Amino acid sequence: MGLVAVDNLEVGMVLASDVQDRNGRMLLGAGAELTQKHMVVFRTWGITEVDIAGIDYAETEAPLPAEVDPEAVAAAEAALLPHFKHCGLEHPALKELLRLAAIRKVQHGLC
Amino acid sequence: MAFADAPTYTIPWLIDRTSTVYSLPLFYERLNEAINHPRTSIDDIAKIITEDQGLTARLLRLANSPMFGYFGKVDSISKAVTIIGTQQLRDLALAASVMGVFKGIPEELMSMATFWRHSIGCGIIARALATWRREVNVERFFVAGMLHDIGQLIIATILGDLVRTMIEETQAEEALYFDIELKRLGFDHAEAGGALLKEWKIPANIADPVTYHHRPSRAEQFPLETSLIHLADIICQAFELGQSCERFVPPLDGASWDRLGMSPHQLGAVLRQVEPQIEETFAILSDAS
Numbered sequence A: 001m002g003l004v005a006v007d008n009l010e011v012g013m014v015l016a017s018d019v020q021d022r023n024g025r026m027l028l029g030a031g032a033e034l035t036q037k038h039m040v041v042f043r044t045w046g047i048t049e050v051d052i053a054g055i056d057y058a059e060t061e062a063p064l065p066a067e068v069d070p071e072a073v074a075a076a077e078a079a080l081l082p083h084f085k086h087c088g089l090e091h092p093a094l095k096e097l098l099r100l101a102a103i104r105k106v107q108h109g110l111c
Numbered sequence B: 001m002a003f004a005d006a007p008t009y010t011i012p013w014l015i016d017r018t019s020t021v022y023s024l025p026l027f028y029e030r031l032n033e034a035i036n037h038p039r040t041s042i043d044d045i046a047k048i049i050t051e052d053q054g055l056t057a058r059l060l061r062l063a064n065s066p067m068f069g070y071f072g073k074v075d076s077i078s079k080a081v082t083i084i085g086t087q088q089l090r091d092l093a094l095a096a097s098v099m100g101v102f103k104g105i106p107e108e109l110m111s112m113a114t115f116w117r118h119s120i121g122c123g124i125i126a127r128a129l130a131t132w133r134r135e136v137n138v139e140r141f142f143v144a145g146m147l148h149d150i151g152q153l154i155i156a157t158i159l160g161d162l163v164r165t166m167i168e169e170t171q172a173e174e175a176l177y178f179d180i181e182l183k184r185l186g187f188d189h190a191e192a193g194g195a196l197l198k199e200w201k202i203p204a205n206i207a208d209p210v211t212y213h214h215r216p217s218r219a220e221q222f223p224l225e226t227s228l229i230h231l232a233d234i235i236c237q238a239f240e241l242g243q244s245c246e247r248f249v250p251p252l253d254g255a256s257w258d259r260l261g262m263s264p265h266q267l268g269a270v271l272r273q274v275e276p277q278i279e280e281t282f283a284i285l286s287d288a289s
Helices: A036-044 A070-084 A093-105 B012-019 B026-037 B041-050 B051-062 B077-084 B086-101 B113-132 B139-147 B148-158 B160-173 B177-185 B187-201 B206-209 B222-239 B254-260 B264-272 B274-288
Strands: A002-004 A026-028 A049-052
Touching: A002 B086, A002 B177, A026 A036, A036 A093, A049 B077, A070 A093, A093 B222, A093 B254, B012 B187, B026 B041, B026 B086, B041 B051, B041 B086, B051 B077, B051 B086, B051 B274, B077 B086, B086 B139, B086 B274, B113 B148, B113 B222, B113 B264, B113 B274, B139 B206, B139 B222, B148 B160, B148 B187, B160 B177, B187 B206, B187 B264, B206 B254, B222 B254, B222 B264, B264 B274
Parallel strands: none
Antiparallel strands: A002 A049
């Protein structure tokens, strides 16, 4: 099991645990197989990630926006690395911030 | 007293020197008094604000900006007081006037435009994170973010040459600015800024997060507020939104992150909505001051 961002979900994935919204309202039970409609419902209710069976957390990097070139993002990340030297990238939040900062740079044509 | 060979700067000394240069906008104290008085009406509060035309214009533009997203038009201060609330409007008024308070720092030492872009960015991000957490009275996060680095400004005003040396040192040694401050001054800009806010009698839920934004584990009274400002500052540095004296992304305090109950995936969704707000707010606030 592993948490998968809603943007990464695919039809046919199986939930490892119940999906609830921020108020604890039950949306879909564990063991359900996802359909396109479920994903629409998740987005409607502000769900950002769900627990999927049979997925390793490390493999699930969110997809890049379509117009962004993965190589450019990798280059932007490399260019940003010196900037991150004091905080390190061990913490998953900082790893995500580096990725978001790199995508932002590419989208704004800053590098 | 400061001696050339053994600089013994202290925070009270710094604040004492600062009080002759900068003072809290006049309306703030009156506004605070009015808000705390049980018989104050909305019109009384509106009257205090509208005496300052620049402030009135900035507040109305803010209230009509995408940061709030009200459906109807907020066309008077009394309407803004009704919709936004008295305490929130007081916090917003403070945020909308601090840029006019800190003036006279040489542009070659610190660029005020990039400094305030960083501060506004931090405020808007802290506010967005607080909104995501469904905190009440989110404007206090906006002000705290706006003010989080003012310690850098007061140190630059009083000890300009030392700040120049410290900025050069951060670049040469690739060290964190607040570590250099600790080494050279014995305290950092966070503590200095917090001390000034306390001197000004700004509420502790704004002053404390400023004091501890680099050391959130020391915040005893407002750990959540402090954690939010701590993270918002890191995000601003990572995204290079404006710039303070700091050149690097400061380390993240793990316990602070855990306190917010956020997963890394959610950062993207929260941050996507803030960037246009930062530009617009920056335009509104820098325009009039």
